[in-house]
Amino acid sequence: MAKNQKTYYEIAIEKGYSRRDFMKLSAMMAAFLGLESSSIGQVARALETKKRPPVIWLHGQECTCCSESFIRSSHPLVADILLDQISLDYTETLMAPSGYQAEKSLHDTIEAYHGEYILMVEGSIPTKEDGVYCCIGGKTFEEVLHESVDGAKAIVAWGNCASSGCVQAAKPNPTGATPVRKLVKGKPVINVQGCPPIAEVMAGVIVHLLLFGQIPELDRLGRPKAFYSRRVHDTCYRRPNFDAGLFVQSFDDENAKRGYCLYKMGCKGPVTYNACGVTEWNNGTSFPIKSGHPCLGCSEANFWDNGPFYEHLPKFPGFGIESNADKVGLGLSVATGVGIVAHAISTNIRKRKLIQEGECEPEENES
Amino acid sequence: MDKALQSERMLMHPKYVWEVPVRIYHWANALSIAILSVTGYIIGDPPAIQSASEASYSYWFGTVRYVHFIFAYVFLVNFVFRVYWGFAGNRYANWRNYIPYSKRHWMDMWEITKVDVLQVKCSNNPNLGHNALASFTYFLTFLAFLLQVLTGFGIYAAMSPAWFPQLFAWVPALLGGDLLTREIHHILMWFFILFAMVHVYLVFYHDYIERNGVTSSMIGGWKFQEEGKEEREIELDK
Numbered sequence: 001m002a003k004n005q006k007t008y009y010e011i012a013i014e015k016g017y018s019r020r021d022f023m024k025l026s027a028m029m030a031a032f033l034g035l036e037s038s039s040i041g042q043v044a045r046a047l048e049t050k051k052r053p054p055v056i057w058l059h060g061q062e063c064t065c066c067s068e069s070f071i072r073s074s075h076p077l078v079a080d081i082l083l084d085q086i087s088l089d090y091t092e093t094l095m096a097p098s099g100y101q102a103e104k105s106l107h108d109t110i111e112a113y114h115g116e117y118i119l120m121v122e123g124s125i126p127t128k129e130d131g132v133y134c135c136i137g138g139k140t141f142e143e144v145l146h147e148s149v150d151g152a153k154a155i156v157a158w159g160n161c162a163s164s165g166c167v168q169a170a171k172p173n174p175t176g177a178t179p180v181r182k183l184v185k186g187k188p189v190i191n192v193q194g195c196p197p198i199a200e201v202m203a204g205v206i207v208h209l210l211l212f213g214q215i216p217e218l219d220r221l222g223r224p225k226a227f228y229s230r231r232v233h234d235t236c237y238r239r240p241n242f243d244a245g246l247f248v249q250s251f252d253d254e255n256a257k258r259g260y261c262l263y264k265m266g267c268k269g270p271v272t273y274n275a276c277g278v279t280e281w282n283n284g285t286s287f288p289i290k291s292g293h294p295c296l297g298c299s300e301a302n303f304w305d306n307g308p309f310y311e312h313l314p315k316f317p318g319f320g321i322e323s324n325a326d327k328v329g330l331g332l333s334v335a336t337g338v339g340i341v342a343h344a345i346s347t348n349i350r351k352r353k354l355i356q357e358g359e360c361e362p363e364e365n366e367s
Numbered sequence: 368m369d370k371a372l373q374s375e376r377m378l379m380h381p382k383y384v385w386e387v388p389v390r391i392y393h394w395a396n397a398l399s400i401a402i403l404s405v406t407g408y409i410i411g412d413p414p415a416i417q418s419a420s421e422a423s424y425s426y427w428f429g430t431v432r433y434v435h436f437i438f439a440y441v442f443l444v445n446f447v448f449r450v451y452w453g454f455a456g457n458r459y460a461n462w463r464n465y466i467p468y469s470k471r472h473w474m475d476m477w478e479i480t481k482v483d484v485l486q487v488k489c490s491n492n493p494n495l496g497h498n499a500l501a502s503f504t505y506f507l508t509f510l511a512f513l514l515q516v517l518t519g520f521g522i523y524a525a526m527s528p529a530w531f532p533q534l535f536a537w538v539p540a541l542l543g544g545d546l547l548t549r550e551i552h553h554i555l556m557w558f559f560i561l562f563a564m565v566h567v568y569l570v571f572y573h574d575y576i577e578r579n580g581v582t583s584s585m586i587g588g589w590k591f592q593e594e595g596k597e598e599r600e601i602e603l604d605k
Contacts, residue, residue, distance in 0.1 A: 244420075
């Protein structure tokens with residue numbers, strides 16, 4: 001299998017891409033990684049000379065939207081080279097072999113490239129009932145993951161499922177869906193968040209791993225800082241409307257037509273870290289807010305449980321589905337006001353003697 | 368003449384209780400909490416204005432947030448100062464008043480509950496400083512201050528390039544994201560609103576039944592104590 005390793009450049013040329021296409025990819029990747037234009041050459045050189053690292057791409061509890069997103073990357077080379085080639089080793093959805101052959105290919109890669117391959121995981125890992133909710137080739141996904149983790153050089157968790165459990169981990173989490181980070185000890189896990197992550201972000205992470213041979217700088221939640229250091233809110237083109245206090249109040253009002261801020265429609269942009277406002281989606285065509293829909297916060301943990309999607313304040317636990325902190329707070333204020341009035345009345349009755357004479361009843365007097 | 372006005376409890380001794388720094392702290396705190404609550408509520412639920420104007424003509428929501436951030440710093444500095452004064456100030460301001468570490472403190476709290484909350488017992492021997500229940504409540508508010516500072520500066524960290532808010536960047540990470548951090552920050556605002564309601568009422572209440580000038584004491588610093596009553600304060604191990 002070792003002979004199999006080619007550089008990305010070799011693969012691109014074999015596939016009939018021109019050097020010009022290749023250089024475009026290098027420039028794009030350098031831009032996504034936030035590098036200076038002078039380093040485009042370094043990116044190209046890395047793609048030309050460095051051997052493609054073997055990759056195992058596992059699928060657990062997920063919908064494959066991460067893979068779907070990735071193959072829709074704006075530059076055809078990204079999907080063609082990166083995905084096509086990395087799928088060679090093992091990825092359930094796209095690889096050629098099936099059955100025992102496929103399992104053998106996984107096993108072979110783990111053996112032959114121990115300590116060298118990159119493990120990419122799409123999907124969460126069910127842990128309840130010994131993990132029976134997701135079995136592949138007669139093994140639970142948890143077992144497959146643990147087998148693959150030992151020899152991995154780096155681990156990439158694609159999407160919200162692998163990073164924080166996504167919809168499977170939403171309450172009541174019947175399968176005990178668990179993100180990769182909680183099951184892997186002592187190895188760096190890169191959380192490429194989003195449901196799905198942006199294709200260019202995924203490609204950018206792969207190129208970074210390849211180019212520098214080390215994991216990118218991560219934030220405190222394990223996300224690459226290059227793409228997740230800023231809030232969607234801070235890069236949103238509707239932000240001036242927020243600062244001007246111009247808000248959409250309903251999806252069919254005049255303000256929505258004018259493209260005002262979706263803050264009051266439950267936009268989670270102010271609490272969501274992602275690159276949507278910068279790279280956008282589908283070759284820079286649009287992103288949810290640009291299409292008039294509030295951000296759901298899909299690159300944040302528990303975004304399914306932090307609803308409602310279309311209201312600014314989350315529901316208040318224990319007070320029913322229509323509750324939020326303001327409604328509960330107002331209710332408590334009214335209750336407090338009633339209590340104060342009751343206490344004031346009680347004071348005038350029970351402490352009448354004290355109020356009038358400045359002394360308690362002799363028999364009640366204390367000290 | 369009315370009987371109450373001829374009360375024999377006329378011989379009251381003035382006692383200096385709240386020092387100048389405590390009084391300044393109190394009013395700075397009250398002002399910043401009021402402004403932070405109002406601006407914070409507007410930030411959480413802004414009035415939507417039907418307007419055909421362009422965003423470039425207005426910045427009012429940005430200004431509301433700016434005021435909130437400014438007073439967040441005022442609040443924090445004031446709070447830190449009060450913690451310091453808990454060590455430097457007089458016995459009524461001392462930090463030992465606030466933490467119920469002794470059995471006697473808990474007994475006193477139950478006593479105050481019986482006299483002032485449940486009103487099943489009559490007593491006319493008010494504390495000069497905070498009573499046991501009040502000081503415990505202030506201890507809880509100090510914890511709320513701390514949580515509010517942690518969550519507030521935690522979410523502010525992402526919006527500011529300054530070094531100081533970055534010291535709080537671990538808070539949202541610990542809580543798993545900005546949304547829960549913001550939610551806690553928002554819920555705590557209601558704690559302050561409820562606290563303020565009860566606090567102001569109880570000042571009226573104590574002034575009404577105890578005649579010791581508690582309302583003006585936070586302006587002038589002086590309270591009154593009846594002749595012959597011994598000081599009934601929380602024991603400080605000094």
